[in-house]
Amino acid sequence: MKVLVIGAGNMGLTYAEGMSKSKRLNNENIMVLDKSDEKLKELNEISYFDAYKELGDCVPKADIIFIAVKPYHSESLFEEIKPLLNSNQMAVSVMAGVTIETIKAGTGLSKVVRAMPNLPAQIGQGLTSFIATSDVSKEEVATVEDLLNTTGKSIQVESERFIDASTGISGSGPAYVFYFMQSMMEAAEKMGFSKNDATLLVSQTFKGAVELFNQSDLTPQSWMERVASKGGTTQAALDSMDNNKVNALIQEAAYAAFNRAVELGKQ
Ligand SMILES: NC(=O)C1=CN([C@@H]2O[C@H](COP(=O)(O)OP(=O)(O)OC[C@H]3O[C@@H](n4cnc5c(N)ncnc54)[C@H](O)[C@@H]3O)[C@@H](O)[C@H]2O)C=CC1
Numbered sequence: 510m511k512v513l514v515i516g517a518g519n520m521g522l523t524y525a526e527g528m529s530k531s532k533r534l535n536n537e538n539i540m541v542l543d544k545s546d547e548k549l550k551e552l553n554e555i556s557y558f559d560a561y562k563e564l565g566d567c568v569p570k571a572d573i574i575f576i577a578v579k580p581y582h583s584e585s586l587f588e589e590i591k592p593l594l595n596s597n598q599m600a601v602s603v604m605a606g607v608t609i610e611t612i613k614a615g616t617g618l619s620k621v622v623r624a625m626p627n628l629p630a631q632i633g634q635g636l637t638s639f640i641a642t643s644d645v646s647k648e649e650v651a652t653v654e655d656l657l658n659t660t661g662k663s664i665q666v667e668s669e670r671f672i673d674a675s676t677g678i679s680g681s682g683p684a685y686v687f688y689f690m691q692s693m694m695e696a697a698e699k700m701g702f703s704k705n706d707a708t709l710l711v712s713q714t715f716k717g718a719v720e721l722f723n724q725s726d727l728t729p730q731s732w733m734e735r736v737a738s739k740g741g742t743t744q745a746a747l748d749s750m751d752n753n754k755v756n757a758l759i760q761e762a763a764y765a766a767f768n769r770a771v772e773l774g775k776q
């Protein structure tokens with residue numbers, strides 16, 4: 510089995526690296542293509558795959574083609590790639606908002622997997638949601654699942670709506686966490702801490718809180734109650750967040766990403 514990754518950016522390279530550790534593939538079976546010359550120089554330095562610039566040199570050899578270009582580059586890529594594909598090949602797209610219908614029409618392929626990963630995939634801690642068309646066999650789904658899991662965990666969803674929904678939760682979600690971290694670091698610096706200390710105070714707090722949560726069966730609400738003493742400091746902060754409707758605003762933000770994914774799919 511040979512896998513080709515098209516688009517060697519954050520996501521494409523992450524998958525290429527993850528898959529290089531898969532028992533299903535060895536390095537000669539992984540091909541990576543990027544159209545940027547600068548990127549190509551970088552790719553040629555990496556030993557765990559073969560780098561390509563021309564679609565014609567690698568697309569016909571691939572069984573599975575991972576598409577990891579930006580959504581707005583998909584149309585031109587589809588035009589170039591379509592004449593080179595055959596019906597036995599499978600496309601796995603990680604592009605936000607690009608629907609299965611669009612991928613099928615653009616590539617002419619009927620075996621299509623649409624996936625939504627997230628950035629922690631870079632350290633093997635990603636979460637990918639995915640859905641496969643009915644032409645993808647059970648064995649092929651298992652293969653794709655194994656490949657996706659080289660970057661973390663995955664869930665197979667029932668309908669494409671959940672791919673767009675998971676874009677609003679897990680796909681874009683790491684940015685919400687960074688947003689919260691940034692705000693807390695700014696508050697720490699305003700209180701007089703150095704940048705280094707502010708960074709440590711916040712990063713270790715996030716790490717510890719997530720680890721506590723992961724090692725228990727408790728809900729976030731229960732953990733909040735364990736931190737907060739009646740009439741104490743945490744309650745003052747939580748009340749401030751409630752008064753400012755932070756919960757509703759976070760949910761609104763997640764829906765904004767979900768809606769944007771749906772909107773991208775209509776373009
Ligand atoms: N960055 C993230 O956290 C996530 C990104 N995604 C999706 O992954 C996809 C890629 O995102 P990133 O890796 O962040 O983008 P990126 O900009 O880092 O990488 C895209 C790469 O594709 C290359 N490229 C563009 N057109 C090409 C073509 N026709 N042929 C070959 N290579 C081409 C570019 O040179 C670039 O190296 C996007 O569609 C995005 O929606 C999905 C989930 C999370």
Ligand SMILES: O=C(O)[C@@H]1CCC=N1
Nearest residue numbers: 605627676680681682
């Ligand atoms: O912002 C984006 O459109 C992509 C999809 C999820 C994370 N990054």
